Amino acid sequence: MSVIDIEHLTKNYGKARGIIDVSLAVEQGEIFGFVGPNGAGKSTTIRTLLGLIYPTSGRATIFGKSCATNPEVRRDVGYLPSEVFYYDGMRVIDLLRYSASFYKKDCTKRISELAEIMDLDLKKRIDDLSFGNKKKVGIVQGLIHEPRLIILDEPTSGLDPLMQQRFFDLIASENKKGATVFLSSHILREVQKMCERVALIKEGRIIKVERMSALQENNFKRIKVESRADFDKTIFDMEGVTKVENGGKTATFLFKGDINRVIRRLAQVDVSNLSIDEPDLEEIFMHYYAKDG
Amino acid sequence: MNMYLHELRSLRRTTVIWTCAMIAIALVYLSLYPAIYRDGAHFRDMLAGYPASIRAMLGVTLDSITSVLGFYSMIIAFVVLCGGIQAMNLGMSILSEETRERTADFLLVKPVSRAAIVTAKMLAALTVFLITDVTYYAAAAVMAFAVRQSSYSAGLFFMMNLTLLFVQLIFFAIGAVVSVFFDRLRSVLPVSLGTVFGCYVIGALIAASKDDWARFISPFRYFDYPSIISTARYEMPYLATGAAIVIVSIFACYTGYTRKDIHAVS
Numbered sequence: 001m002s003v004i005d006i007e008h009l010t011k012n013y014g015k016a017r018g019i020i021d022v023s024l025a026v027e028q029g030e031i032f033g034f035v036g037p038n039g040a041g042k043s044t045t046i047r048t049l050l051g052l053i054y055p056t057s058g059r060a061t062i063f064g065k066s067c068a069t070n071p072e073v074r075r076d077v078g079y080l081p082s083e084v085f086y087y088d089g090m091r092v093i094d095l096l097r098y099s100a101s102f103y104k105k106d107c108t109k110r111i112s113e114l115a116e117i118m119d120l121d122l123k124k125r126i127d128d129l130s131f132g133n134k135k136k137v138g139i140v141q142g143l144i145h146e147p148r149l150i151i152l153d154e155p156t157s158g159l160d161p162l163m164q165q166r167f168f169d170l171i172a173s174e175n176k177k178g179a180t181v182f183l184s185s186h187i188l189r190e191v192q193k194m195c196e197r198v199a200l201i202k203e204g205r206i207i208k209v210e211r212m213s214a215l216q217e218n219n220f221k222r223i224k225v226e227s228r229a230d231f232d233k234t235i236f237d238m239e240g241v242t243k244v245e246n247g248g249k250t251a252t253f254l255f256k257g258d259i260n261r262v263i264r265r266l267a268q269v270d271v272s273n274l275s276i277d278e279p280d281l282e283e284i285f286m287h288y289y290a291k292d293g
Numbered sequence: 294m295n296m297y298l299h300e301l302r303s304l305r306r307t308t309v310i311w312t313c314a315m316i317a318i319a320l321v322y323l324s325l326y327p328a329i330y331r332d333g334a335h336f337r338d339m340l341a342g343y344p345a346s347i348r349a350m351l352g353v354t355l356d357s358i359t360s361v362l363g364f365y366s367m368i369i370a371f372v373v374l375c376g377g378i379q380a381m382n383l384g385m386s387i388l389s390e391e392t393r394e395r396t397a398d399f400l401l402v403k404p405v406s407r408a409a410i411v412t413a414k415m416l417a418a419l420t421v422f423l424i425t426d427v428t429y430y431a432a433a434a435v436m437a438f439a440v441r442q443s444s445y446s447a448g449l450f451f452m453m454n455l456t457l458l459f460v461q462l463i464f465f466a467i468g469a470v471v472s473v474f475f476d477r478l479r480s481v482l483p484v485s486l487g488t489v490f491g492c493y494v495i496g497a498l499i500a501a502s503k504d505d506w507a508r509f510i511s512p513f514r515y516f517d518y519p520s521i522i523s524t525a526r527y528e529m530p531y532l533a534t535g536a537a538i539v540i541v542s543i544f545a546c547y548t549g550y551t552r553k554d555i556h557a558v559s
Contacts, residue, residue, distance in 0.1 A: 043557045052401055052554070053554035087396055
């Protein structure tokens, strides 16, 4: 049984776009990335999954159950919303205790542990906290009950780089302890660093679900080659080569296919320098998003 | 239970303020009573000079104005107006505060059903009304006893005060159902003040017209104090209408709230 199972999920918002026929499954112990530009439907998918909004058709389940009809499955879910706002006039510790009171376990020790990791002052009033510190409250609040599934919606906005690092270390250690992680983001760097598989969503539709490694392997290599003499114009005329920028003695291009073919071709030239890079997710991403405009 | 206690804690301050305001109204008016009783004849003459419709709007009955209960029926009308505003405010804010204050993403992903959330909030509101009303009733009873010039029926006094709770429940239920179905409301106060004062003014106007059907329009007219004093009973059709409004509204709240989409902050 998958931890998250989304089948043909559609949500219409009248004229505004929601999500259309979204299907994906997240397995036990995975860190799954959910990538797409703002407004692509990431939050809509997550909110439907959590039972905050109801689908027009299709279904979304966590541990085999729908949150809308079985709210008790949310006991195993920790959710960090993209923007956090909390009740006025409460201190951090009051809010965390209130949050803990929904789960049938003693979280006192865990609260102080997490607060220490995230460098959070428990005695402060939440109204007085900066945006970044409120975000930390959100993080601690979402992890307080040691959830088996952690759902993160744009988790790092507002956190400084040091805190981002600590946060990702924290998520990684939770993952090691067995938690499944669903990370929605438009910041590709963090997805690339954390995730084993990603789903790309665009305009409400999933356009690809792929292993991170496969996404990088099966795709383009960015090749930069320098030669002692000017390149022959025809040398790059071969299958799989695109975006050639021939600047006389240096050339860059993207290559897709068997790498040996391009090596053999380049062997005909007197090469002075050669670099073959993995394209980062950003480029892959741009490729998918730019493709059909 | 945790949600109920949380709600009560967050309603602490407003509850104290409203209760004090109601007690202050009663204190100011009841402290005038001994003087008015002494000059009863003059006071009555003065009021008799008012047009009958104005007297009706103010809830004044000439024959009984110098008795404690007759005088108190004027006071309780203001207190009930106060309670109506308190209740409608609370009704409109208690469910919608999560979306307005953007805490829905906190509370509604906890392992509790929406119905349980509604129940906890409704019970917290009911508790607030009971605390307000019992405190007010105790204070008013002591004051009325202190200023009395002759004996009066404690039972009738209780019945008059109980209408405060009835009116609160009606406006609370209306407020709650409005907030569930009009979730784009940004602020609560203008709508609740408008509705309650609107009902009050309509109630005052129809009080002058003596039309029994018109009384159904304003919850403030469901309970007629001179009639309570003379018959020692509530008027059944109006009491039943009030109960029906409360039951239907609360039922609609449950169904509406459990089915609605909670959208992301924007």
